[in-house]
Amino acid sequence: MSFDEEYTAYVSERLPWLRQIAYPLCEDWHRADDLVQAAITRLYVKWRRARAADNLDAYVRTILVRVFLAEQRTSWFSRVRLTAAPPASPSAEGDRDLAMDLRRALAAVPPRQRATLVLRFHCDLSVEQTAHTLRCSTGTVKSQTSRGLATLRSVLGVEDSRLPSMEER
Template structure:
């Protein structure tokens, strides 16, 4: 019964987890690896996760922590992935702006990028973001301010 619940949840939320992972790491192949690792950890802790009351929040926290742990380990520095055009479908809205934002996100340090994605893509509060990242609200606020300032600078340079 628990395995069926897990499979149902993962089937329904994999695309969302992949989008969050892509925004964090800016590479679809690496995002798939992050999601796979996060799903494995989620399965190992499924009893606790399913009883948490906020399964999406639990899964998102696992994913962000997998991403940050990988950043600390330096795996992405040792392996040079090939830069491919994202192969996921995009919305018919302003594609150029979306690509500009993604390019600007790439320039942010890992923790700032995580804060910006959690706060403004996942729509988490400062306190929820701090809980996911295991830091203080003040740290989230400073990373948000610095990250948004860097994004603005990068987007202004793109427009010139």
């Protein structure tokens, strides 16, 4: 299989998974698609190194999160604000009201804390894996997680009953 065929096969297979990670980061399906596009473009440039990685999915997830965080720091993001729109595809099961409330609350969390929460709870990464992805210490991951959960609880107006605590993770 050629270089381009390997890349195309991997991206075709993992595209839905990447979108499912990008959406909670930015809360907009169109912007999530833009993040995924930027991530897979970077992946193509680094494909020779990436395909030799021990865990290719972790490598690509790291690229995606770093693209998101870099975008948060650019002047483009501060000049352009996308309007909030309902998700294109509602969840098939579960408490939809809670899911919508959580999405709105997650949008109120600062980007770095949001990225930490998405990696820890949506991607189910350990503290160490999250620290590696975000290029920070495990202590920073713990504090960002704690602050992010506190913001979610505050925005939702709930105590610890419906959101995980640090001890549960």
